[in-house]
Amino acid sequence: MLSTTSKPTLKEGLFVRAATMDDVEAAVDLFNTCSMAMIGAPDLTVQDVHLEWQLPDFNLETDTRVVIALGDDQDEQIVGYVEVWTIAKPPVYPWVWARVHPTFEGQGIGTYLMTWAEERARQAIAKTPPEARVAMRSGTISTHKPAKRLLEDLGMQAIRHHWRMVIELNEQPPAPEWPEGFTLRTLIPGQDERAVLQAVRDSFQDHWGYMEQPFEEEFQRWMHFISQHKDYDPSLWFLALAGDDIAGVSLCSPKIPEDLGMGWVDTLGVRRPWRRKGLGLALLRHSFGEFYRRGQRRVGLDVDADSLTGATRLYEKAGMYVARRFITYEKELRPGKDLSRQSIEE
Numbered sequence: 001m002l003s004t005t006s007k008p009t010l011k012e013g014l015f016v017r018a019a020t021m022d023d024v025e026a027a028v029d030l031f032n033t034c035s036m037a038m039i040g041a042p043d044l045t046v047q048d049v050h051l052e053w054q055l056p057d058f059n060l061e062t063d064t065r066v067v068i069a070l071g072d073d074q075d076e077q078i079v080g081y082v083e084v085w086t087i088a089k090p091p092v093y094p095w096v097w098a099r100v101h102p103t104f105e106g107q108g109i110g111t112y113l114m115t116w117a118e119e120r121a122r123q124a125i126a127k128t129p130p131e132a133r134v135a136m137r138s139g140t141i142s143t144h145k146p147a148k149r150l151l152e153d154l155g156m157q158a159i160r161h162h163w164r165m166v167i168e169l170n171e172q173p174p175a176p177e178w179p180e181g182f183t184l185r186t187l188i189p190g191q192d193e194r195a196v197l198q199a200v201r202d203s204f205q206d207h208w209g210y211m212e213q214p215f216e217e218e219f220q221r222w223m224h225f226i227s228q229h230k231d232y233d234p235s236l237w238f239l240a241l242a243g244d245d246i247a248g249v250s251l252c253s254p255k256i257p258e259d260l261g262m263g264w265v266d267t268l269g270v271r272r273p274w275r276r277k278g279l280g281l282a283l284l285r286h287s288f289g290e291f292y293r294r295g296q297r298r299v300g301l302d303v304d305a306d307s308l309t310g311a312t313r314l315y316e317k318a319g320m321y322v323a324r325r326f327i328t329y330e331k332e333l334r335p336g337k338d339l340s341r342q343s344i345e346e
Helices: 021-039 046-053 109-127 145-153 193-206 215-226 279-293 311-317
Strands: 014-017 064-070 076-085 095-100 134-141 157-168 183-186 237-242 245-253 262-270 298-304 321-334
Touching: 014 109, 021 046, 021 076, 021 095, 064 109, 076 109, 095 109, 109 134, 109 145, 109 321, 134 145, 145 321, 157 311, 193 215, 193 237, 193 245, 193 262, 237 279, 245 279, 262 279, 279 298, 279 311, 298 311
Parallel strands: 095 134, 262 298
Antiparallel strands: 014 064, 064 076, 076 095, 134 321, 157 298, 157 321, 183 237, 237 245, 245 262
C-alpha cells in the first residue's frame, strides 16, 4: 500500500494549479476522452460542468486541481483533474472525483491528485461534530482497472456498489396499474418545486448514506441546476397525488450525453405512507410509456445495488437489467459515530 504521508511529486514538464472557469472546455475534453476509454462514449457536456463549477459553496480555487502538460510549443494541455466536494452540512463524507488522460496514466498523476484530495478532505474534519465519523469517498466503474488499482493502493476500500439499469423498449410497454385513490399530473413550474423537493427528501430518507441537509440551501442548489439546464423538461416530471399530497414522483430527463437515444429517470421515489401499494411501479411504467411515445427506445437509471427499500427488485420486475456496475470506495479519516443512514430500521 502506498503511504500518503510521503508527498508525491509530478514529473518534469507537468505542473499543477486550481481550475478556473476558462478551463471548462479543455476540462470537458479531458473528461470525455477518459469516458471514451472507460465506456466508449462521452458522458459530460460543457453545460454540465459549467453549472457544477458555478454551484453555490463550490470553490474552484480551494476544491479543484488540474495537472497541465506543456508541449514542445509550450501549448498547455489539461491531463489530470480532481475535485473535492465538502458542501454537505456536516461534510462527514467528502467526495472525490478525478480523471487522468489515458495516455498519461502510469506517470504518478493520479497518485499526486488523490494525495492532494485527501489533504483537502481532511480540512473538512474541523467542520464536523467531534463525535462524527469522517471518511473520504470516491469511486469508479467496475471495469476500469487503473482507477481501482489506484484507489486500493491509496488505502481505500470498496464499500458499496451501484448499478446502471436499462430497459429496451422494443414494443409498447405495459400500461401502469394505478392504485386506487391516486391521480397523476406533471410539475407546474413556479408552483410545485418546493413541494417536490420535500417529497424527494422524504422518499430518500431511507436511502443508504442519506443525511438531511438544510432545506433552503438544498433548494437553491437544486434550482441552480434545473432552472438553467437546457434538458430540463417539466413535462417529464410526474407527480402522483393522494388528495393534495405528493405521494410519489418520477423526475425524468429526455436524454443523457453518453446516449442521446436513452431517456433517463433521474429520481423515482415514494413517501413512506404510500409505499407497498404499487405506486413506484406505476410511476416507472408511466415514465416508460411517455418515453416510448416520444420515440425513445431505451430508458435508464442508477440505483444502489443493495437498496434498503428494495428498489432493484422493483426495477427488475419492470423489465430492467444491469448494464454497468459502479464501485464506491472509502478511506476513514477519523473514527466515530456514523451520522448517515445505514439501515432502514434506524
